[in-house]
């Protein structure tokens with residue numbers, strides 16, 4: 001139980017460190033607050049809120065994973081290396097895929113409701 005508690009504290013510190021040092025994470029958090037506000041104003045159903053929260057949590061978690069990969073790469077080499085570039089660019093690509101998919105799904109959720117008003 002103590003180990004579980006310690007692991008939770010480490011993870012919580014990781015979240016705080018991510019939000020403290022990563023500009024992109026702050027931007028995603030801001031975007032999440034805007035989307036939640038739009039959801040409240042639009043009146044989403046339970047299923048739609050479920051989708052929105054999964055996308056927000058997935059986006060934040062993926063952005064944090066990207067930041068972790070960037071740090072590990074920087075720890076391994078301060079030199080320019082093709083593998084370092086590939087690792088960082090692939091991780092950034094994963095974030096981009098999820099961000100675009102989230103934006104498309106978000107628009108598919110919101111736009112029909114806005115047109116119904």
Ligand SMILES: Nc1ncnc2c1ncn2[C@@H]1O[C@H](COP(=O)(O)OP(=O)(O)OP(=O)(O)O)[C@@H](O)[C@H]1O
Pocket residue numbers: 070077078079080081082084085086088089
């Ligand atoms: N050690 C490295 N060797 C080769 N290419 C690198 C290395 N570090 C970063 N790059 C590449 O340089 C470009 C810019 O990287 P940069 O380090 O400025 O940003 P980042 O670490 O990817 O992200 P952030 O701006 O969030 O810190 C990216 O294409 C990245 O893959």
